[in-house]
Amino acid sequence: MTTATLNPYLEEFLKFQELQREPGIQRAPPPLDHLHARCEASPSARSALTRYKAFMSGNTPFLAATLAREVLVRLYSWAVPDDAALITIAAQGPVVEIGAGNGYWASLLRQRGVTVHAYDRAPWVNLHTEVLVGEARRAADHPEATLLLCWPPYVLPMAAQALAAYQGDTVVYIGEGQGGCTADDAFHAQLAAQWRLVVEQEIPRWDGWHDHLWVYQRQ
Numbered sequence: 001m002t003t004a005t006l007n008p009y010l011e012e013f014l015k016f017q018e019l020q021r022e023p024g025i026q027r028a029p030p031p032l033d034h035l036h037a038r039c040e041a042s043p044s045a046r047s048a049l050t051r052y053k054a055f056m057s058g059n060t061p062f063l064a065a066t067l068a069r070e071v072l073v074r075l076y077s078w079a080v081p082d083d084a085a086l087i088t089i090a091a092q093g094p095v096v097e098i099g100a101g102n103g104y105w106a107s108l109l110r111q112r113g114v115t116v117h118a119y120d121r122a123p124w125v126n127l128h129t130e131v132l133v134g135e136a137r138r139a140a141d142h143p144e145a146t147l148l149l150c151w152p153p154y155v156l157p158m159a160a161q162a163l164a165a166y167q168g169d170t171v172v173y174i175g176e177g178q179g180g181c182t183a184d185d186a187f188h189a190q191l192a193a194q195w196r197l198v199v200e201q202e203i204p205r206w207d208g209w210h211d212h213l214w215v216y217q218r219q
Contacts (some may be wrong), residue, residue: 004070007083007108009076013204016065018049029055029064030218041126045074048115069206075126079103079181080176080204080209085213088201089148090114092170092215096142098162099152103129105174117142121181122157144165152183160186166208171195171216174203180210 032052037043048070055067077093078101086108089095094115100106102124106116110129119134132138139147139162147166151174152159160183162170173191175182199215 002038003175005115005120006111006157007081007219009072009104010082010204012068012076013080013206014079016068024200032071035075038126039071042074042124044128045071048074055165065207075102076128079105080103080206085174086112088199088213089146089172092146092172094142095148095172096135096139096145096166097148098136098139099149099158100131102127103131104152105148108129115145116148117145137165139163139166145190146170146172147176148172148174149183152187154180154184155183157186158183159183160178161192162194163187167179169218173214173216174211176199176210177212191216204210 012032013035032049035049039049041089048067051073052064052067052146055063080105089109093109094117095109097106098119100118100120100123103118106118106129107129109116118129119130119138120131121133121135123131123133143166145168147162147170149162149171150157152162171191173176173183178185178188195216196219197214198217199213201213203211203213205211
């Protein structure tokens with residue numbers, strides 16, 4: 001199994017760490033011009049990059065990370081993966097990911113030799129790996145795999161539907177806790193009633209967000 005993983009999102013994220021940690025220091029924010037070609041495939045990323053470049057001409061670099069995040073989440077993922085997170089998930093493989101978006105997390109796991117069945121009801125246009133069209137109920141097709149949910153929307157029942165359909169024994173949830181900006185209340189209620197937390201792990205996160213990686217086993 002491959003252990004080295006190309007992870008451009010993490011590389012970009014780390015460029016903004018000093019700006020996040022020391023907002024009072026005035027320094028030029030990192031340029032993102034090298035992402036222009038990749039942004040062309042995604043109208044929302046292209047628009048976010050335009051806003052970031054307009055901001056670059058201003059004199060408030062401590063806000064750079066906020067606008068950079070708007071670009072990078074559209075190119076890569078809402079959550080920032082690192083080696084520790086990927087190792088944790090890979091140890092639970094194979095994986096079925098519901099709401100895989102553009103497949104960024106799936107692509108990194110596949111680089112490591114993990115079998116990933118990636119689905120999204122509307123895969124993003126800027127794919128990093130194959131993502132099949134599929135609703136939450138596709139979780140039921142892979143009881144042998146670990147269910148992966150990365151930043152499921154809180155305004156839709158997708159996470160709760162996937163968890164209810166899933167017949168396996170392990171769930172990896174990446175997002176915020178109950179009352180946060182990921183997954184609806186029904187999903188969190190299911191976790192509390194039917195699943196046992198076995199791992200809670202920090203992941204890299206943008207300033208102001210509170211996402212973690214959690215691994216649950218069926219009770």
